Amino acid sequence: MSVGIRHDDLRRRNRAMVISAVRRAFQPSRTEIARATGLSHSTISAISSDLIAEGILAETKSGEAVSLKRGRPQVALALKPEAAAVVTIVLALNFLSVAVVDYAGQTVTSEQRKLSTLTLPEDELIGECLAMVRRRLGVAGGRRIMRMVLAVQGTTDAGRRTMLWSPITPHSGIGFADTLEGEFGIPVTVENDCNMIAEALKWRDPERYRDDFIAILLSHGIGMGLVLKGELFTGTQSSGGEFGHMIHRPDGALCRCGRRGCVEAYAGNYAIWRAARQSSEDEEPVADISDADMKALAATARAKDGPEREAFRRAGEAIGFGLGSLFALIDPAPVAMVGIGAAAFDLIEPPLREAIARTAGGQHSGAISFAVEPDEVPLIREGCAMRALTFIDQEIFAAGAPTETPARKTEVA
Amino acid sequence: MSVGIRHDDLRRRNRAMVISAVRRAFQPSRTEIARATGLSHSTISAISSDLIAEGILAETKSGEAVSLKRGRPQVALALKPEAAAVVTIVLALNFLSVAVVDYAGQTVTSEQRKLSTLTLPEDELIGECLAMVRRRLGVAGGRRIMRMVLAVQGTTDAGRRTMLWSPITPHSGIGFADTLEGEFGIPVTVENDCNMIAEALKWRDPERYRDDFIAILLSHGIGMGLVLKGELFTGTQSSGGEFGHMIHRPDGALCRCGRRGCVEAYAGNYAIWRAARQSSEDEEPVADISDADMKALAATARAKDGPEREAFRRAGEAIGFGLGSLFALIDPAPVAMVGIGAAAFDLIEPPLREAIARTAGGQHSGAISFAVEPDEVPLIREGCAMRALTFIDQEIFAAGAPTETPARKTEVA
DNA sequence: CTCTTTTTTTCGAGCCTCGAAAAAAAGAAT
C-alpha cells in the first residue's frame, strides 16, 4: 500500500515538477512553468530561485528572443549543463559504445568500437567496458558524474542490476551494476535496450509517442519496448516485454531460445536467413548475420519472387499475428520499427498488415501507423542518457540541498 | 504531464489514505493506521476525528476484544455503514442481478432472475435493468445511494459509460451509464465483468492476489481481468485485456468474433462442444450451452479417452500457449480460473501445463499456481461493490465537507 | 491505591502554497 504524503514530500515533488517542466520544454519562462504545472506564480518563483541558487537551473540571457509583445519580457530558464553529468554504455552484438553526457543532454565525449562479444570471456567483456568508461572519464575531466546507465539486449533482473541473459554473449547473470559501482563509485542501472529506445522516442517526438506506443527492434532477434499510460512497461521479475517470444505457431520453427514457434523464429534475421535458404525450420539458428548480408537478401527479395521474398513475407506475417495478439491485450497503439530489419520494412509491411487484419486485436488495422528508424544505436544511447538524467532530476536534485550544514566533513576511517 | 501538488491536495490525499487503510484492515486502531500510512499519530488523530465528525467513520465499542496487553486499549475504527450505499448490477448471459450494498460492504438487499438476453430487444433489456434497480431501491429505503456499477461481459468504452459490444446480446453500443444516470440521478460506470472479478479477488485474498495476477473466466467465451503493479489493467480505448482473442493458431478454428484461430475458438464452451462432437472447425459457434451439458461433457471426458477428452485437451493447450505468450510480455503471475469451465480444470490443467512449458514465457511453469473458482457471479458482484465503494472513498469522502461556512447565503440576484 | 505501559489528544513550531499587491522591465502613446 502506498504511503501517505508527508509535508516535506510536497516541496520535493513540486521541485521535481519544475525540473521536469524545464527539461521537457525548451527553455521555458517561469510563467510557462506555472501554466504547465498548475502551481502558482509565487511557488514557481520560490522554487526556481532555489534551484538557481543551487546551481541546477540558470537564466539564459542568450537569444533575447526578440519579444514582439510589450510588457516585461519573459526570462528563459535552462538546465545548467555543469550541474551534473552521466555516462551511457551501450553493449550490443560485437559492439560497445560509451558516452559522457552533460546535465542539459549534450554529449561531452564518446567512443565506440567493435569487439567479439560472442567469444570474449566474461572478465574480458567486463574489462573492455571498464576500460572504455575509464578512458572517457579521463577526457571528461572534473565533471560531476552522478549516474551511469548500461543498456544491453536481453533480460535484466527487476532491480536492473544484473544482466540475466543476453544473446550477445554466452555468459549469463553478469552483475554489471555491482561491478561498475565498485569500480567508479557511481550508481548504475542495467537496462534493456528496447526500453531505452522507447524512452528516447518519447523525447524525440512527444507528439507521436505520448501515452501509449510500441518500439519493436528488428534485428538478429526481436525486442520490444512498451509504453503504457506514459510509463515504460517492465515485467515484475525481469525487464519484461519479450514480444519476440510470444508464440506465433505452436511447435513451429526452432527459436534461438530453444523453444519452438516464437515470433522471433520467423522474423529474426537468422529466421529470415534460414527460410530464404530454404533450410529446415529445425535447423539451429546461425550466430550472426552481417547487415550487408541482410541488405543483399532484401535486395534479392525485391528483385524477384523467390524464397527470399517468401522469407520476408513469413516474417511480416509472424509480426502481424504477434501484434494482433498484443493489440488484443492493450488496444492498438503507434508502432516504431527500429533496427536493420526496419530497412526492409517495405517487404514486411504488406503481409504484416494482412495478418493483423485477420486478428481481433487489429480491428482498425488500417489506422495503425508504423514509423521506421533503421539505426538503433543512437536511440539506445539517447534513451540511456535521458533515463540517467531524469533519475538525477527526480531522485537527487528534487530532494534539494541537504538543509544547510554548510561544511560537513565526511570521515573516512 | 501530471500536475503539481497544491497545498489542499495534501489533506485530500491523506484523508484518502486513512479511509483506504480502514477499508483494507479489519477495524484498525489509530496507531495501526499511523503505521500503515507512515503518517504521524497527530495527523491520524486529526484526520480521523474529522472523518468521525462527518459521519464517515465510527469508533466501535463492540468486541472490547479482550486486550491482553496493558496500557490504554486501542480504539477500533470502522466504516460507518450508513455513510453511503451503492448499487451493483450484474448483467450476464440470460441472467440479471441487482444488489444494494452499504458503505461497510454488507449487502442490504438483492434480487436476481433469468431472462433471455439474446432475444430481448434493446429497450426491454434496459427496461428490465431499470425495473429491478427501482424495486431494490424501494426496499432499501432512504439510504444515500452515491454510486452504481454495472458489470457486463464484453468491451466497454474507455470512459466506462457504454457497453460497446457483448456476447450476451445482439445489440451493441448501449449507453447504460447515461440511461441509468438519467433515470436515477446517481453516477454510474459500466465495467467489464472479468475486471470486476479481479477487483474482488484482490479483496478476498490480498495475500495471494496482491500486485500482479490474472483472472481468467472460462465460460461460453474466454475473458480476462489483469492486475499489474496493483492496478487493474485496462486498454486505452476500451476495457482491454481480450485474452480470449489472442491468436493461438493463425487461420485456425472459427471464433465467435468472426476471426480465426483465437484462443477462445479452442477453449470457449462452444469450441469444446464443437470439437467434442467432432464437427468441423469451420462450423458456426452455437449460441449457448447449458452448464449441465458442459458438466456432462466433462464427465464423459473423465470416463473414457474419446473426442470429448481430446476437446478438453485442445482447450488446455490453447490456454497454455496463450498464457505462455502473455507471460512472455508480463512475466508469470498467479492465475485464478473462474467460471463453469473451471469446474473441468482437472481435465484442462495437464495439457495446459504441458503447453506452457513449451513456451519462453512459461519458463518456471511448475511454479505457476492456479486457483479455481467455478462460481463467478458472486465475485463479479463483490468486485462491483468494492469498485463503487472505493470510488466514494477516494473521490467523494476524501474531498471532505465543503469547508464549513456555517451559514453561507448564496445570493441569487 | 499507586506505578507502568500504551494509546490518543493537544499544542506550538516550522514549512509550504496561495492570492494580492508591489516591483520590474519592457513597448506604446503623447
Place this chain on the structure above:
DNA sequence: ATTCTTTTTTTCGAGGCTCGAAAAAAAGAG
C-alpha cells in the same frame, strides 16, 4: 523625452497542514 500600458516576476502576509514533544487518558500490574 516622458508618461501610460502591459506583462512578468518578486514580495509579503495569511491560512493550512504535518510533525514532534508533551500531556492526557485508560487500562493492567504491583
